[in-house]
Amino acid sequence: MTARKLLLLALTALAVVPAHAANPRPVDEETVHEVAAQLRCVVCQSLSVADSPSETANQMRGVIRERLAAGDSPAQVRDYFVEKYGPWILLAPPRRGFDLLVWTAPFVVLGIGFIVIVLVIRRWRRAPAPAASAPLAPAVRERIRREMEDLDR
């Protein structure tokens, strides 16, 4: 790492020092990760703020850390991001309103599929068994026997 990069890192670290540094609380990095993992990285495709290496995600982790240090609960920090970006920022949609559909639809569809299978099986069992296949003509039987012998040889 070059001196320039180190300096930049140090400056970034300084910049991220919370405004409420007067009364800092120890922040558990696992809690930061836990909150970040629930948030969508806004400049990525299908990545969470915890997983993205982008500068934007890095800054968001800084804000999460800062808010936790100021005494916010993980839920309050998450609500802050929802307030600013809308529910879109949450990787898992909330389990209420229209979004509830996303949570319930798979189980409903699974249930319908199960019912359909049960109905179809019942129908099959009610249907008469197919007639036994017609006996082979003696000529065909003889030909199969001969070809089997050829294979064994």
Add this chain to the structure above:
Amino acid sequence: MKSRWVRLVIPAAVVPVLLLLAYGFWTNPREIPSPLLGKPAAAFALASFTGAPFNLEHYRGRVVMLNFWASWCRPACYEEAPTLERVWQAYKDKGVVVLGVDVQDSDEAARKFLAQFGHSFPNAPDPGGRVAIDYGVYGVPETFFIDRQGRVRFKQVGALTDDIARKQLDKLLAEKP
């Protein structure tokens, strides 16, 4: 009997899926309505490049055009840069202030950008991206129009044009103070 059942069930399963897909393809995944519209604009206080005042409270009572930009944001920030200065020159005596927030940038590159376009309105770097996140910015450029009461009224995602800026500012200026 059986064929009629199949003829009903297949469309019943396929049509909703097709409708859902059609809806998904018609909507723009990048067009996410800001939940901030109509809400009070978040306060901020930054140290500007020139020392000009850079906090929202200072400009209360004026219409604020708050632009988020970066020198690395090509081409959109370069396309809209002349517009920003033109709008500032045309509206600064009518009760409008243009403020530029520079995100994720180096001081050197940012100053070069400001000099290149002769931007004379207040601009400030946003260390840690706190102001950008407070405004729910997900990419530069984005421009927020804040009315005299300090409420966010319009958000432009992507390069700003003279037409859009003038339309929004004229609308907000026409409202009673």
